[in-house]
Amino acid sequence: MNSKLRPWDVLDSRDVYVAEPWMTVSVQQVRLPDGTVIDDYHQIKLGEFTVVFAQTSDGKILVERQYKHGLGRVTLTLPAGSINKGEDPLVAAQRELLEETGYRSDNWKPLGTYVPHGSYGCGKAHLFKASAVYQVAAPESGDLEEMEILLMEPAEVVKSISQGDVELLGTMSTILLATHPLMNGDGVS
């Protein structure tokens, strides 16, 4: 490996905007492997969140249609939500699926953990696939999350991406991770 491919040294870090529990913006002084020092490299710390690709035993996917303020439009999403402080990501995913849709699953598979922004961070996305989900309750979403819940065929969900109906990076990538034939061997099943 190239010897220059080393982590940067953080020489100093000061918080410049703090709004607990939502976000902390900091400015860091960092030293690169070649010795260059940058005085003002920003980092954005946001909460971690989960996104769930939930499939019923007859193959349908639980899809939501809702307004997302970060996008400014109504869009297709998957069950998703913030991880509480100290909460295990899988437990959070199970809680969000139940709260938003009233469904549970006994078969969970992690699809990986990903950082939304390569330069600034912006939290972490923990993605999951839940198979053979079954309804145990009515949805109990809070007032920030008015939504429609749809049951769609996997191929239809993937098609909605190419039609531009999926506009969030986390939703789109979770759909593709769960349905890509080279990713998990069970493809669009």
Added chain:
Amino acid sequence: MNSKLRPWDVLDSRDVYVAEPWMTVSVQQVRLPDGTVIDDYHQIKLGEFTVVFAQTSDGKILVERQYKHGLGRVTLTLPAGSINKGEDPLVAAQRELLEETGYRSDNWKPLGTYVPHGSYGCGKAHLFKASAVYQVAAPESGDLEEMEILLMEPAEVVKSISQGDVELLGTMSTILLATHPLMNGDGVS
């Protein structure tokens, strides 16, 4: 469509942290469709960026290995970069591919535009596939972007996701968009 699925009204917006040209954090007073008013909903405005899945005429993918400070580790990425103010996303993608790898393409296909964070925004990712890329120059990356450039088979790139070697949401999703058989009909070619 459910009548509650309407955009929120922004009643007031004030910038609480500004670091031009990188970011602006604002706090908005918003009114939900049911009339609820929230006084402190944050938005994070970051620059837009591009990610490029670039494939040679013999099928290899241009992959980079580099340190990303938002992640804090060395990871696999694709050619990517910020869009300059007023720059067309496709022009930015072509410029970044050339600067980082020395390659060009005469065959560009948009893979969509996505928002990294559903609640806060955090910029926009414009994703592209460049086919039959050919080398016209040496890479000319700046000192922030020390990297190794690898030529990998598509199946190997997808496998690197399941192995945990791809940890950025934008990189992972661009790889899957460009290789998902239901997305574009040409699959892993």
